[in-house]
Amino acid sequence: MKTPTLIQMKKDPILLDPTQLENRILARRYAKHHGPYALTDGWEKDLDKIFPGCINLPYEQSEEVYGSLTPFDKEILHRICTWLEPKIIVEFGTYLGHSTKLLAESSPPETQVITVDLPEGYNLEKLPCSTDIPFAEVAQDKCGIAYQNSLAKDKIIQVRMDATTPEFERHLEEILNGEEIDLALVDAAHDYETTKYIFELAHRYTREGGVIFSDDYNKLVTHQGVTLHFLEKAIKEGYCFYFFSFRNEPEKTRSILFLNVPGAIKGKQEKEAA
Numbered sequence: 041m042k043t044p045t046l047i048q049m050k051k052d053p054i055l056l057d058p059t060q061l062e063n064r065i066l067a068r069r070y071a072k073h074h075g076p077y078a079l080t081d082g083w084e085k086d087l088d089k090i091f092p093g094c095i096n097l098p099y100e101q102s103e104e105v106y107g108s109l110t111p112f113d114k115e116i117l118h119r120i121c122t123w124l125e126p127k128i129i130v131e132f133g134t135y136l137g138h139s140t141k142l143l144a145e146s147s148p149p150e151t152q153v154i155t156v157d158l159p160e161g162y163n164l165e166k167l168p169c170s171t172d173i174p175f176a177e178v179a180q181d182k183c184g185i186a187y188q189n190s191l192a193k194d195k196i197i198q199v200r201m202d203a204t205t206p207e208f209e210r211h212l213e214e215i216l217n218g219e220e221i222d223l224a225l226v227d228a229a230h231d232y233e234t235t236k237y238i239f240e241l242a243h244r245y246t247r248e249g250g251v252i253f254s255d256d257y258n259k260l261v262t263h264q265g266v267t268l269h270f271l272e273k274a275i276k277e278g279y280c281f282y283f284f285s286f287r288n289e290p291e292k293t294r295s296i297l298f299l300n301v302p303g304a305i306k307g308k309q310e311k312e313a314a
């Protein structure tokens with residue numbers, strides 16, 4: 041008798057209508073609103089509606105590392121990654137490799153984590169946004185050191201290239217070899233053009249049902265370009281984004297989520313059908 045082959049089903053997150061948010065006051069105000077939509081009071085239940093069961097997954101809080109995702113954002117990324125069981129993860133902006141390590145350790149053993157950062161010897165003055173220079177400087181010779189002792193390090197493919205170049209896109213295509221991205225982390229340079237370029241690049245290669253997790257939304261002291269990009273995508277192009285927002289702890293989180301599921305870009309389906 042032929043042994044039945046096991047087909048691994050991919051899990052897709054559920055698009056949450058902003059009028060269904062746990063914060064009922066906000067939900068009502070979001071009835072005719074472009075977003076990005078804030079997950080605030082009751083965010084645990086909201087996140088659990090998007091990724092059912094993710095809030096009960098075990099997690100140990102990590103330490104704050106300057107230049108890396110905040111401990112809260114690491115927790116959210118861990119929950120999403122563990123829930124999604126991604127096969128292909130692409131991270132834009134390795135830095136020391138703390139988020140790379142988390143992605144490798146929160147995903148199944150066969151997962152590939154492709155992480156890109158600028159090449160050694162890159163002329164940092166060419167970076168469009170000076171706020172990125174201190175981190176890019178450190179990453180020059182310390183890129184990825186945080187995952188070197190991880191048992192999951194063999195899952196990681198480190199690429200040292202400028203992610204905004206056609207050469208990188210060609211290289212990414214070669215590595216993907218026809219497969220699509222299940223989970224992307226966008227956290228490289230933080231000016232408007234680079235954020236837009238990398239988000240759109242990630243989106244082109246992300247499977248339907250995949251997730252794009254970006255950092256540094258709503259951080260107006262230094263990262264206006266990131267915020268402008270997501271606002272523009274939401275208001276002008278109808279993209280549905282969720283971000284976390286805590287009135288009394290504004291520094292707790294910067295992450296913003298895009299679910300690449302049907303209906304996540306308002307008007308797109310109607311246009312395609314017309």
Ligand SMILES: C[S@@+](CC[C@H](N)C(=O)[O-])C[C@H]1O[C@@H](n2cnc3c(N)ncnc32)[C@H](O)[C@@H]1O
Binds near residue numbers: 133139179202228
């Ligand atoms: C904020 S750090 C990333 C932090 C990391 N994701 C974490 O949470 O630990 C941003 C990184 O993006 C890199 N970067 C900036 N511009 C880039 C580009 N065009 N291509 C690839 N990497 C870039 C910088 O060198 C820097 O190491």
